Amino acid sequence: MHERTIKEIDLKGTYLPSESRYDDADKLYNRCGRSGVKLPKVSLGFWHNFGGVDAYERSRAITHYAFDHGITHFDLANNYGPPYGSAEETMGRLMDDDFRPYRDELFISTKAGYDMWPGPYGNWGSRKYLMASLEQSLRRMHLDYVDLFYSHRFDPETPLEETLQALVDIVRQGKALYVGISRWPLEALQKADEYLRAHDVPLLIFQDRLNLLDREPINKGTLDYCREHGIGFISFSPLAQGLLTDRYLNGIPSDSRMARGQFLTQDKLTPELLDYLQKLNQTATERGESLAGMALAWILQQPGVTSVLVGASSTAQLEKNMECVQAKPIQQLSM
Numbered sequence: 001m002h003e004r005t006i007k008e009i010d011l012k013g014t015y016l017p018s019e020s021r022y023d024d025a026d027k028l029y030n031r032c033g034r035s036g037v038k039l040p041k042v043s044l045g046f047w048h049n050f051g052g053v054d055a056y057e058r059s060r061a062i063t064h065y066a067f068d069h070g071i072t073h074f075d076l077a078n079n080y081g082p083p084y085g086s087a088e089e090t091m092g093r094l095m096d097d098d099f100r101p102y103r104d105e106l107f108i109s110t111k112a113g114y115d116m117w118p119g120p121y122g123n124w125g126s127r128k129y130l131m132a133s134l135e136q137s138l139r140r141m142h143l144d145y146v147d148l149f150y151s152h153r154f155d156p157e158t159p160l161e162e163t164l165q166a167l168v169d170i171v172r173q174g175k176a177l178y179v180g181i182s183r184w185p186l187e188a189l190q191k192a193d194e195y196l197r198a199h200d201v202p203l204l205i206f207q208d209r210l211n212l213l214d215r216e217p218i219n220k221g222t223l224d225y226c227r228e229h230g231i232g233f234i235s236f237s238p239l240a241q242g243l244l245t246d247r248y249l250n251g252i253p254s255d256s257r258m259a260r261g262q263f264l265t266q267d268k269l270t271p272e273l274l275d276y277l278q279k280l281n282q283t284a285t286e287r288g289e290s291l292a293g294m295a296l297a298w299i300l301q302q303p304g305v306t307s308v309l310v311g312a313s314s315t316a317q318l319e320k321n322m323e324c325v326q327a328k329p330i331q332q333l334s335m
Contacts, residue, residue, distance in 0.1 A: 015098035018068040027325055028070040030306045034230030035204055037178065039107065041300055041325050043073035044318070045236065045309040052086030058314070059090050060098065065315040067102070069322060075234075075309050076141070077111035077152060078133045084116055088140035095142045106147070110137045111182060113152025125155030127166040134175055148204060149176035154184040164192055168199045178204035182236075186222050193229055205232035205306065212280065212295050212333060213240045213273075218302065227304030235299050238308040243268070244295040249281055280333065289327060290320060297327030 022028075029038040044066045050059045063074070080087035088110065099106060112133035116122045121129050134149055149170055151163055167179040179201060181192055189206060196203045206226050208217045210233075217223045217233070226233045239245055248269055277291070284294040299308050312318035 015064060017064070017102065021068055021070050024070065032205055032232035032306045033226070035178070035202070035232065037107070037204065037232075039073050039232070039234070039307045040071045041307055042071060042296070042322050043075055043234065043307045043309050044071050045311050046074060046076045046080050046087040046091065047236075048311045049313050050087040050090045051081035052083055052089065053081070054090075056090065056093065060094060061315055062312050062318060063094055064098070065318055066312075067099070067106075069319075071322075072105055073107040073109070073307065075109050075236075076137075077114070077150075078137050079114055079116050085136070085140055088137050092140050092142035103143075108141070108143065108146050109148035109150065109180070110134070110141070110146050111150035111152035112137070113150070113155070113182070125151055125153075125158045125163040127162050130163065130166045131170065134170060138175065145174055146176050148178045148180055150180040150182050150207060151184070152182050154181075154188050160188065160191055161195065164195045165199075168196065168201045171201045180205040180207060182207035183209075186220055186225060189222065189225065193225075193231065203231050205234055207234045207236055207309075209237045210235040210299055210302070210305070211238050211240050212244055212298055212335075215335070223302065223304045232306040233304050234307045234309055235305060236309045238296055238299050238310065239292055243273070243277065244280070245292040246281065246290065248274070249278060249291075276335075283333070287328065287330075289323070292321060293323045293327060294330065296321060296324035298330050298333055300324060300327075301330055 028040055030041055031037070032039050044063065049062070074091065076087055076091055078085060078088065091108070095103070112130050113125060114123065116133060121132065123129065130151065134146070138144065138146070149167070151167060155163060170176050171179060179196065180203065181189065184192065184206075193203050206222065208222060210217045210223070214237075223233055225231075242248070280294070281291045284291045287294060289297070296308050296310070299305055308324070310318070310321045312321065
């Protein structure tokens with residue numbers, strides 16, 4: 001890692017990023033499919049820890065540390081928070097306070113597809129929802145455009161062409177440079193790829209859950225399809241919301257996400273899973289790595305993977321997660 005640490009950043013003054021942030025560029029970035037875009041192997045997700053309920057100065061410190069160490073991709077969605085929209089508001093404040101001079105060095109993404117506002121037009125995949133949501137997102141983030149806009153999930157009722165044409169028109173209007181889709185079934189991904197390519201707005205990237213506990217994109221052929229068709233792939237929840245860390249190896253901490261039970265419930269930690277996690281941890285220890293570092297490295301070493309999206313509640317956690325970039329090759333880790 002670079003010698004410059006977050007302690008050397010004056011959070012009350014003008015932010016000056018590390019001049020050495022791109023020194024390890026050959027190791028830090030992967031090309032995204034067959035596009036001209038390179039993404040950091042570790043990208044910063046705003047799903048948790050950047051909402052209105054979170055301390056702004058902590059969010060600010062994490063993003064400073066990320067950018068100082070070459071993480072140029074910040075991933076958001078309209079309803080990240082809580083409350084909904086507040087992670088994007090945090091991004092807007094960060095742009096005003098720190099990142100406006102470096103906008104062209106950043107790759108900022110957002111999404112629409114899940115519940116955002118009441119009524120029939122604040123959810124799913126209609127043209128009205130996607131376009132209205134992106135307008136709101138741009139206002140919250142104080143941006144003229146995003147680098148990447150996603151359809152956040154597949155809508156089984158809205159005609160596929162309506163959702164996809166909205167993405168095409170968003171790019172043509174200059175409100176997004178690239179488009180992606182997230183969590184779509186493989187057949188729908190194939191149709192989206194064909195439609196977007198035919199309309200000269202090729203699909204940049206596919207986002208899905210991929211980790212040592214959930215290998216569905218590999219098992220169902222999604223990752224293979226992306227690799228073969230020049231589409232990038234980015235993994236969210238690469239640490240299974242903390243299960244693939246040392247957090248739960250010796251019980252459930254009172255301050256943990258599992259103890260709060262909002263996104264990760266205690267029934268998930270079965271004796272069988274705990275036994276598997278402890279075996280993985282032993283393997284990581286033998287490699288001289290943390291369980292989290294090995295889990296992230298395993299994803300990055302899957303053919304076709306561009307980046308992993310990590311959350312962070314501290315700069316120390318982000319620093320630890322970034323060690324995966326330097327990890328040794330991993331032999332196949334069985335379930």
